[in-house]
Structure formats: structure tokens, C-alpha cells
Amino acid sequence: MQxxxxxxGVQELIGxxxxxxxxxxxxxxxxxxTDQCRYLITSRLNHEAGxxxxxxxxxxxxxxxxxxxxxxxxxxxxxxxxxxIIGPIRIDQIDDGVAVVRSxxxxxxxxxxxASTLFATGRYLDKIDIAGTxxxxxxxxxxxxxxxxxTLLVIPL
Amino acid sequence: xxxxxxxxAWPSNALSEVPFRVYTDQAQYELEQERLFKGETWNYLxxxxxxxxxxxxxxxxxxxTAVIVVRGEDGAINAFVNRCAHxxxxxxxxxxxxxxxxxxIYHGWIYNLTGQLTGVAFEHGVKRQGGMPSDFHKEDHTLRxxxxxxxxxxxxxxxxxxxxxxxxxxxPDVVRGAKRVLNRPLHLLGRGTQVLPxxxxxxxxxxxxxxxxxxxxxxxxxxxxxxxxxxxxxxxxANGGNHFSYAKMDYSEDASYKDEGLRSDSxxxxxxxxxxxxxxxxxxxxxxxxxxxFPGMVLQQVRNTIAVRVIRPRGVDKTELEWIHxxxxxxxxxxxxxxxxxxxxxxxxxxxxxxxxxxxGFVQRALKYNDEGNGIVMMGGHEAESQTFxxxxxxxxxxxxxxxxxxDA
Numbered sequence: 157m158q159x160x161x162x163x164x165g166v167q168e169l170i171g172x173x174x175x176x177x178x179x180x181x182x183x184x185x186x187x188x189x190t191d192q193c194r195y196l197i198t199s200r201l202n203h204e205a206g207x208x209x210x211x212x213x214x215x216x217x218x219x220x221x222x223x224x225x226x227x228x229x230x231x232x233x234x235x236x237x238x239x240x241i242i243g244p245i246r247i248d249q250i251d252d253g254v255a256v257v258r259s260x261x262x263x264x265x266x267x268x269x270x271a272s273t274l275f276a277t278g279r280y281l282d283k284i285d286i287a288g289t290x291x292x293x294x295x296x297x298x299x300x301x302x303x304x305x306x307t308l309l310v311i312p313l
Numbered sequence: 314x315x316x317x318x319x320x321x322a323w324p325s326n327a328l329s330e331v332p333f334r335v336y337t338d339q340a341q342y343e344l345e346q347e348r349l350f351k352g353e354t355w356n357y358l359x360x361x362x363x364x365x366x367x368x369x370x371x372x373x374x375x376x377x378t379a380v381i382v383v384r385g386e387d388g389a390i391n392a393f394v395n396r397c398a399h400x401x402x403x404x405x406x407x408x409x410x411x412x413x414x415x416x417x418i419y420h421g422w423i424y425n426l427t428g429q430l431t432g433v434a435f436e437h438g439v440k441r442q443g444g445m446p447s448d449f450h451k452e453d454h455t456l457r458x459x460x461x462x463x464x465x466x467x468x469x470x471x472x473x474x475x476x477x478x479x480x481x482x483x484x485p486d487v488v489r490g491a492k493r494v495l496n497r498p499l500h501l502l503g504r505g506t507q508v509l510p511x512x513x514x515x516x517x518x519x520x521x522x523x524x525x526x527x528x529x530x531x532x533x534x535x536x537x538x539x540x541x542x543x544x545x546x547x548x549x550x551a552n553g554g555n556h557f558s559y560a561k562m563d564y565s566e567d568a569s570y571k572d573e574g575l576r577s578d579s580x581x582x583x584x585x586x587x588x589x590x591x592x593x594x595x596x597x598x599x600x601x602x603x604x605x606x607f608p609g610m611v612l613q614q615v616r617n618t619i620a621v622r623v624i625r626p627r628g629v630d631k632t633e634l635e636w637i638h639x640x641x642x643x644x645x646x647x648x649x650x651x652x653x654x655x656x657x658x659x660x661x662x663x664x665x666x667x668x669x670x671x672x673x674g675f676v677q678r679a680l681k682y683n684d685e686g687n688g689i690v691m692m693g694g695h696e697a698e699s700q701t702f703x704x705x706x707x708x709x710x711x712x713x714x715x716x717x718x719x720x721d722a
Binding site: 197198199207210212213214215217218219221226229230231232304305 | 501502503504505506507508509510529531532535579581583584585587588633638649650652653654656657660661662664667668670671674
């Protein structure tokens, strides 16, 4: 039986992550990762074939900050938001201050004109630092069920 | 082919005027399938490394036409339509795999790895009743084959018997450009597809458009990945549709961007520069080379990112763009990690590429019931010839030169 405190902390981190993106508080997003971190959005096909190149890859908190800078100031695109719906969160393993966690998500994309479409579904495969507070992501793999992206991806998933 | 008449009217023989209706007309789109994708062109099929062994296959499309590419028992690569000769069913439903033969699930007709019909279920009937008549001959029902050619790890196919051999058709400059990038055995790093809400030609023109790159894409300009002031040029083949443009690394200050006051020339800074840290792996200080093969393939080197992009039309206002990310067998872990980090520049979330995912859709929306008249591509003149500068739309004019020749327009 896992410690209920750990379970609640993990739930809080994953829920906070989705809110932060969906509420357009992208500046808070890099702070949810440890300084040495790994963030990768890829497809199930790439993931299962062991192919390492996905869609977005960050190997440091700085690279996450650069993603936010680019979305805010560099890249041009039509305004839109996501709504994440996260499924049940399962902790596979807790070892040496690190929780290995998985959850499923769907992300609806809401364009500025109100058009809503199912943009992405997939699975989060996380390694979470639970030694300190608040909990932080050491690694977050976003494995998309489909290998197709409609138009572009600029806001992280 | 459609019976409908195309409503596309070209204002003149000039390459620098393009009727907007060419992006919206359904009959034109159907003619393109026949005359371009199934015509005298070489279309990208797959990577050689995807089908190393006999029986390895990939199913893909040339334009919208379903095609199977398979390595035969003799080691040669065969390509034929993915359509059973019997009732037209898709023979192959999976993206890739390994087979001894292709067996149609509908009525069990069997084809060997060269596309020859070798088996027909109940050919001689059941209990001496039924079966095929005596004038049926399996050898009359071979699958329609494409001619196949390889170029440094890429496999191409053509439906036409009249297409010149691949290297002749590409022309010496484009062959040289392709061989420069693909100079070692390839290693597949990943792939993904971006669905573009626009006509396929808007994307292909965009890739050939050296004028827009450092204006639309702030990242290219601010981080000095590609500015029109860098030394470079454009090579266009004699047909016009195949080309490459290149730019050399040059970090000197240039006044022309400052004078234009472009938003793309910003003071932004990166927190982690590994996304742009390049090594000069070809030893020629070329930092960007964009090469196109008519009508639907791009080979890019942007810093240390190597990718094939395949443009697949999916209707008059929809296009699938597949990104095939590559490294080389000789890459060590540091080089692979470098390519993966720079990979953020390209693809559907690419810092220098994502705008191209939406810009064609903006054009397509603007053209809705507003497609009379002509666009103009006159930067750098009216011709479609190689140039030593890149403030030019010459490669786009080359596209229309080749397009109009094959479309008989």
C-alpha cells in the first residue's frame, strides 16, 4: 500500500501541470521540472520502435524556458488553448525518492474563434522527484497515440 | 480522371503570375494526380534501410495512389500498386512488415514479390464445378508496376515509362546537392506527420521560397540560422521543378535587416543554446541546404538536422506532410544528442518550421470564394534560373515551369 501522502502529492503535481498549460500560465511550466530534466513529446510508433526523435525535446529547464519564450515572442500562430482531461493516475513504482507514474490524457484544442477539436490523446510516462516539496518532474514522456498533428504544435502537452 | 473541366486560366506564358484558382479547383487537383504524380516524375517511396531483407515491405502512396514497395528474393526493390487485380481491394493493409507473398484477404488471390499473380483461390472450381474459364491467364493480371531507382539511401518510383533515369531527370546540380547531404549510410531517428489545412502546392512553393524564410520565421533570423545576407545561392534544374538553395554560416552584422526593421530581427536570447549549436559536419560551412524533388519531396540540412519531408496531397485543401528525421550510422552518442536537440527547430513543433504549418492554411482560407485573379512571384526577375543570391522567388517560378509543362497548361 503506497503512502497516501505520496499519491496525493503526485496527483497534485499532475493536476497542477494541466491547469498551468490550460490556463495559459506557461511561465510556471518549466518550474515544475527539476533543473536536470527530460521532456519529450513523441508518438507511440516512434516510442515502441525505439526511435528517439519526437516532436518536442527538452533536456534542461533552460530548453523548457526557451519553448515558452518562443511561444510567447518568436513563433507566429493563431491563438488557441487546450483543455486536458487526465485519467486515473497509477504509480508503478516508488524507489529512492523517485515515483514512476503513468496516466492517460485527452487534450481538446479550442481555437480563438471557438472551434473545438480533439487535438491529442496519449499517455504520460513520468519519473517524479518526491524527495523534496513540491514534487517535480525528472522526466515526462508524452507518448501520443497518433503520429499525426493537425497544423502545428506550439503549446506543450 | 475527372470529366470536369478545370477552371484554371493562366493569364500569360509568364512564370511570374499564378492564378489563385490553381489552389482551389477540384478538376485541376484530379488532373495533377494523373499528370504529375502518375506522370513523368520521380516520387519518393521509402528509405533503403526500411527494407533491408527480402520480403520487407512498406505501403505508401504516390500522390493519393496506394503503392507497395518491397524487396524481392533477388535483392532488387519492386514497387507496384496496392490494388488486387481481381476486385480492386487493398492488398496490403499494414504500414510495413515482412512477407513471403501478398495475399488478398477478399478472395485469396496471391502475388509474388514482383507483383505477378501466382495463385487464385478455387481457380479450378470446387468439386469440378465453377472455377475460372480457360481464357483466364494469371500472367495477364500482373499488378501495375512502377520503375524504381535509388539515390544514396532514398528509393524513388515513377509510373511513367517515359521519365528519364533518376539522375538525368534531377540534373547534375540537384544530384550533387543530394549526395552532399546523404554522404553516409542513413540511420532513422524518428518520423511524424503534420496535417496541413491547405493545397499541397502551397507547401511545396513555401519550401522553394527563399524570400519568406527569414521574414516569417523570427527564429531563423534572430539566431542567424538563415539570413538572406549570408553567402549562398539557388540551383534550379533545366525542367525547373528540382532545386536546392543553400546558405553558409556567417555571423557578421548586416545592415540590411536593421534597415528593414523586421520583427524577425529581434533581441531574443536562448537560455540553452544547444538547440542551435552546430558542428560543421560536411566541412564546407554550409549551415542550411534545402533541396526539393518535384512534385513532392524535400531533403533538408538545417545545421545538423537532416530530414526528408514528403508532401502527400489529400484533397484540394488538405495535405499530409511526413517528416522523416535522419542521422548516420557513423554518429556517436554526442552527435545523436546534438541532432535530437536541434530537432526542436523542425517538424510540426519546429521553431523555424511551425509557421509553415499554418501559413498555407491562411492562404487557403483567404482564397475561399475569392480565388479570381493571380498571385505574383517576381522577386529576382521573371525567369527560373540558378542565382547566386536568395532574395528571390526563382525556385517558385521553376516549380511553375515544370508544372505547366507536365500539365500542358
